[in-house]
Amino acid sequence: MNNYSRIKRSVLWCLLVSLSCVSYSVVAQNQNVAITKQDSTAIKNQLLNTLVSETIETGNNEQLSKQHLTSAINKVSGKELEKTLSFNPANSLYGLLPGLTVLQNGGSAGFRNPNLYVRGLNSLNSNAVLVLVDGVETDISTIATLSIESVEVLKDAAALAIYGHRGANGVLLVTTKQGIPQKMDVNVNYQNGITTAVGHPDFLDASGYAQAFNQARLNDGLTPLYSQSDIQAYANGSSPTFHPNVNWVDEALRGSGTKMNFNTSFRGGSDKVLYYAAINYQAENGLYDDKGLEEYETQIKYDRVNFRTNLNIDLTSTTDLVARVYGSIDELYEPGSGNGGGIISAIYNTPANAYPVVNYNGRWGGTNLYGNNPVALINSTGYRKNQGTAIGINATLKQDLAAVTKGLSGELTLRHHNQATSTDGQTKDFLYEELTQNATTMDTISQLYGEDSALSAFSGNGFTERFTSFMGKFNYDKQINDNTINSFVMFNQDKYVGRGQYTTFLRQNLAANIHYGYKDKYLADLTVSYAGSSVLPKDRFEFYPAVSAAWVVSEEDFIADDSWVQYLKLRGSFGYAGSDRIQLNTEDQSYSGVGSYLFTQNNSTAGSIAEGRLGGNPKMERAMMANAGLDVNFFKKLNLSVDAFYNRRTNILVSTGGLTSDVIGVGAPLLPVGEVENKGFEASLTWQDQISDFNYSATAMFSYAKNKIIESGEAPQPYEYMRRTGKPIGQAFGLISDGFFSSQTEIDNSHPQLFSSLLPGDVKYVDQNGDNVIDNFDQVAMGYSYIPEMYFSLNLHADYKGLGFNAIFQGVANLTVNLNTPSVYRPLVNNSNITTFSNNAWTPSNMNTATLPRLTTLDNDNNYRNNDIWLRDGDYIKLRALEFYYSLPKVFLSKFGVDYFKISLRGTNLFSWDDIDQLDPEALSINYPLIKTFNMGVEFTF
């Protein structure tokens, strides 16, 4: 916790600096800049435009200009996502949308799916955000970033109620590009670059490992395993067969991989047809060191082709058709031993002195204890291919019904999406050999393990999923003098079918919205939905109302058009949304086997059957949401948007076991009694200006969400401080340490610690409850949850005559991570490895300055448990993207018939500032490393 608030301090500092800059500029503008009276239509420069006339999709094919919006929705354009052009568009969303928390995970090529949260955690169960791509519930990783027109995050009841039982966790709306009425633009975008791991743990070399191991044995009261001459041999490499010193990271991984993205799109249209068509190819070659020993490749590789055609066709003067066809084909190719985890864990867990990569006779090295030779796992286990295909159609027919009543129109939408994966490949085992030396005769003893088997083919199915939806809708718009009415009523029905049992979900939703505006100044919305889902056995429909209103203060006469406040809007909303992502079948008490017993003289197995947990009365989770916000523009150059919210989720299904006596003799029911409160705010501040040819902008975003468990069915706790209820979801708990035991005498004179037997160098703990015994009842809440409370970013842009740069910094604060990774933070135990992290472990000679408990080769339940040594602040600030580009001048390009030509240099995940040693705070498990990329790209349009 030493650097505990370093990042928070710097963030606050940055906020202060930016605020003072703002106030300075406000003052400066007031004093020095005389804003002349302008026509109010002419003031709409670019920045102001985003507050007034930017088109916002509110879902279900509804569009509004931002000025009319009364709800909390933020939008980011596809252009912004291109700054961190990634395979998975979710990895381009870091820090771009206030209120959307995007947390990176590990994951190998092609499988980097960050976790998405809207306004933090709201539920004890699923917090999954609903991601809709053109209205279709889609795994966002299957679409191409360059096809995205915009991404919006919907955060409050006014925006979410229309989604009924799908809305409570927030919605991410992804809209793909459409045609524009112009000549055909052909856009070619080619990016190629290299990838490298953001870092690897710094493992000790063979002599370091041997010394640490000896120290650990000494600490355990055991005799050292390695002699001085062993250690010397490890250090000087004089005996590579029996005293190897292998840097497994260097041997098994190469320094860099490659990554490419090639996109061609065709965009244009006439007054009858608009079209956007694109084909995208992406490929990544991973970081394994394929030594080319076999006739097949053993690199990890990911390839994906995406295609998309979006058409807008005027069928008749009153009938429009929007048709979208899209799909993707991908393949992950990897060594036969499987992806990421297994290979990387072999690399990290094998000590440098375990065995040579290859023995002198050419056989793979290995021992009985360490059988997973990482280099062999990569190079000599065959290969496997994981293939996926996805295809979808999405069509909307719009009919103007002015013939019936002016302002009436109707539309029908059909959507179908289909996705399937399969695997095949050929795998094999490998032979490895352990060489030991007889101490007296000095003979070499060989012990063989495994076998060099032939390739054996396999194939299998992965998953399939189908999504079909139908939507019918009537719109009615009317303008009477200064009164505007926009309204619609819609019916939506969809069906999702996954693979296997209990993966089918049917849903219906009847919803309506009426939007009223007076002079674009006073705005109000009423939204209702009546939605049902097959996850409930009965009473499936729930009613979700929401009201919202906005006042565009700057339209009032008392705000002069030349005021330094160019735009000011106040918003408020209140309403409900639901979540049907609940556990299935909790209403029934089912009977099933509870083990078997043996009868008869032959011990014949008799199956058993018994009642399962009691049935309950499941309900949809219900979210009450209140939001207040303001949007303001100063001097046309500075936008500030602030939203504050209060959410309260009820009807959360929780086990009531903690509230039920066990004499009942059966599991207690899951009941919808859980409750969580969540509150916070988001602020987004953009400064944008132009000084002749120099354009620049800076956007700072800050999101804060803090939740509290109100009710979770928690079992009674003997001490109040042990209660999880009243604390945030995922709150870290641990013991408070009080240094390390320096001697057996100190141990004998201290409270007993009931985890494992103690030796000097073990962690000494503080007794919380005064019972003079240290046990699990002394654990207190420490730090925060595993999801950050604060999420912030700074997005910088500057451009001078086509030469420019973009940078995205993003950070988090107020979260707690647990350094419990074997080998990396918890060394040697269970034959694991050791890193430099453990350099300052306790020894009798450094007992006053040690920061970590003694090394041990044995299980140590006393030291290796949640406490303030391992629970650390996971705060970080990362440079997510940095781009330099040059767009060639049009004058020059037009000679070649080219409209646009840009070359760029781009890096992603370049730096991280954090307090976590060895690993990245976002990827603390042993997994395929996070990567940083360096790209060169060209993009041109003709």
Place this chain on the structure above:
Amino acid sequence: MKYIQIVLMVLSLFLSSCDYLDYDEKDYLLQEDIYSDLERVNSALTGIYVALPSGFNQEGGAMLASASDDAVFAQDASSIHKYFNGAWGPAQTLDSKWSYFTAIRRANRLLEEVEKYQYEDRLYDKDPVYDVLMEELERKKFEARTLRAFYYFELAKRYGDIPLILKTLTVEEANSVSKNSFQEIIDFVVSECTAAAPNLPLSYQNEREKETGRVTRGAALAIKAKALLYAASPLHNASNNQQAWRDAAQAAYEVIDLGQYSLNSNYSSVFNNYNANNRELILESREGPSNYFERTNFPVGYVGGQSGNTPTQNLVDAYEMKATGLAIDHPSSGYNPNNPYAGRDPRLAETVIYNGSNFKGQTVEVFEGGRNGSPLRYATETGYYLRKYVDQTINLEIPNVTQKEHTWVLFRYAEVLLNYAEAMNEAYGPEDPATFGMTALQAVNEIRARSSVSMPPFPSGMSKEEFRTKLRNERRVELAFEAHRFWDIRRWKIAEETTNIYKMEVTNTGSSFTYTKELLETRPFESKMYLYPIPFSETVVNPNMIQNAGW
């Protein structure tokens, strides 16, 4: 208007399609599917059997013996050590058998539900015919009742007063039940077993399905005898009510009087043996093939072994000299401290591995630097390893790892004889047969006369107190590592006298060994520990669930 009608029609179409959401892919069984079907009723009964306890791994990988003065568990992080290190309490329960209420509910549910059905679908069955099926169903109800009584005894043994629940409870009822007294539970166990015994077969070998392993008449009577013995013991019978002892003696004699059981000639053939040739076995808990018990208990130095439950010097000292039948501390016993294992009760070698024992074809070396001694991790601290129940034939060496079936004895004839001898001695003295055909002395001497044991008989002419002392020692020896000692020192209220744990320090002098008995540790015992604490959360969710005294 026409359009509006169409609109309304379309809308009503949508709304009328609410049953669109009726999607049912459930495939699990509900209550009526179970109890309306005789085969599933049978499985439901098996669901009550599966909770039968096995003492191979009673707590934290250890046998309960390691929580008594009979053994020390070698793995220091096992929760078995919490019995002595202060951690034990309502919030950290040990050997928690509160879960027997699950088995009790299964029995209650079965007894409630089968009454609701006539099983007419089986009326025209040929083999077996309907009447036979119904007779068997009646018997199964008595099996369920006997098992329920057994679980209640096991609960009362641990917790003393507990709620007596004879129907399936709702959540509200469960959260407000009150305790019944220990005596009420014992009365219930006695009346249930008395009712069930005549309706259960003596053996299942002559029954239609030959399903040995089910509770027999002998098992029901043995449960009753044990319950009455516990109720008569000092812990629960402070006034030393003689009628309680007489009842216990009578109940034990009912088992003896069945004539169904006899002692095996070979002591070691009693264990891990569910076969009908084990005439001593009354009720057992059977396990399929496994080797975890051997993984835990093979001495270190044997591949895969982790020492596990290591017998104490306290236990080893309880084994008398074979030639004289005298305890080793008796001046004329013939005990040689320099050759301590020679000439001892043969049951010692069947129970304990000591220095010089042959195990798996190797001589065991427990001394410092020996094959099975320190500094190996988990090397015995007591100087001994466990032999009883450990299957030497199991191989833990990769790749030829083997597994064997294990059978844990719940009741055997020798225990019934010991129960009888104890109750008879307390009620009538060592040599008064009362109305029964056997004296306490005869009962215990039958055990000592087992041909593989052949210990000299107890002499006649002992006082009640002398006999009690020798009988308690005999019980400790005969039933070692069968989860009796832990409970016996409690019901006799002598736990405070068993806190000093001794070890044998064996030193290799090159040509011979020296043996020194040393104090290993002292295990604190507080009087509250005569009963288990009731789990903390139980006392919070149900204010009527009063915590046991002292906890």
